[in-house]
Amino acid sequence: MSLFAPIQWFADWLTYGVFHITEKTLLADAVDFFIFDTIKIFLLLSVIIFIVSYLRTYLPPEKVRLFLAGKNSYLASLLAAIFGIATPFCTCSAIPLFLGFVEAGVPLGATFSFLVSSPMVNEVALVLLFGLFGWKIALLYAFSGIVIATLAGIAIGKMNIEHLLEDFVLKNRTKNNIVIQKMTMRARYERAIEYTLDILKKVWPYIVVGVGVGAWIHGYVPTDFLASYAGADRWYAVPFATLLGIPLYSNAAGVIPLVKVLTEKGVAIGTTLAFMMAVTGLSLPEFMILKKVMKPKLILIFASVVGAGIIFTGYLFNAVLG
Numbered sequence: 599m600s601l602f603a604p605i606q607w608f609a610d611w612l613t614y615g616v617f618h619i620t621e622k623t624l625l626a627d628a629v630d631f632f633i634f635d636t637i638k639i640f641l642l643l644s645v646i647i648f649i650v651s652y653l654r655t656y657l658p659p660e661k662v663r664l665f666l667a668g669k670n671s672y673l674a675s676l677l678a679a680i681f682g683i684a685t686p687f688c689t690c691s692a693i694p695l696f697l698g699f700v701e702a703g704v705p706l707g708a709t710f711s712f713l714v715s716s717p718m719v720n721e722v723a724l725v726l727l728f729g730l731f732g733w734k735i736a737l738l739y740a741f742s743g744i745v746i747a748t749l750a751g752i753a754i755g756k757m758n759i760e761h762l763l764e765d766f767v768l769k770n771r772t773k774n775n776i777v778i779q780k781m782t783m784r785a786r787y788e789r790a791i792e793y794t795l796d797i798l799k800k801v802w803p804y805i806v807v808g809v810g811v812g813a814w815i816h817g818y819v820p821t822d823f824l825a826s827y828a829g830a831d832r833w834y835a836v837p838f839a840t841l842l843g844i845p846l847y848s849n850a851a852g853v854i855p856l857v858k859v860l861t862e863k864g865v866a867i868g869t870t871l872a873f874m875m876a877v878t879g880l881s882l883p884e885f886m887i888l889k890k891v892m893k894p895k896l897i898l899i900f901a902s903v904v905g906a907g908i909i910f911t912g913y914l915f916n917a918v919l920g
Contacts, residue, residue: 707755
């Protein structure tokens, strides 16, 4: 019996028993899909985010800043990319930590590794990928995201372009000691509950919209239509999907349900993941926020390096997974 069988039963009961929608119709498929995936995603997020946020209280950002500040650029970039997995899921909340890293003397490349990894590969993305695609895809995505973030940080760090940060960022750079407060068990539990509820409040509209769009595609868009334009055999599919994702604004919670449906309709997995990476890691609103702390040339360098990594990863996924 599947772990999610009770949810499927409930979705079927609502669709056919309560709403009285005729079985095996396009509307029935769309509604049933919407109910099942929405409940499933919220349950997964609630449990996993609570666990991750509780464990995160043992590794506060201040301690990580002190730890990274003393490492060489290569190791710091790798560790910062890994740390990005367990940090805020959107660029808006990641930028304050990014500034904190710079001001604490963390190598510039490592701060960019964190900035790439944080919105692209985080607990929300991994939970959803695991629940919708299985652990193999989730691990492959996490690995590719960490590699992109690490290499992007190393590449940017080698360019010696700190002067392209806004002046106020560099003026605030310091290596003063940071006071780390100890937390009681109760405080850790309360912090985890608070963070979980905060995340759910922020992502629920994206989840509902993302699953809604996915449900419509699942029920009404013919399989051959999407596969003919974005199949693995189309050489332009990956860069096109990457460029398409840049103007959009969402996070993993909103875009992953759509990714699931696109793959079910025949779109190559690498193409859909490239689209997802671009939406979460290269969105236009992100660049508008970054403009407050970076000069335009640095934003262009950042976008080019990360974009090249996303396109490469998309082609790699298509080649390996077909």
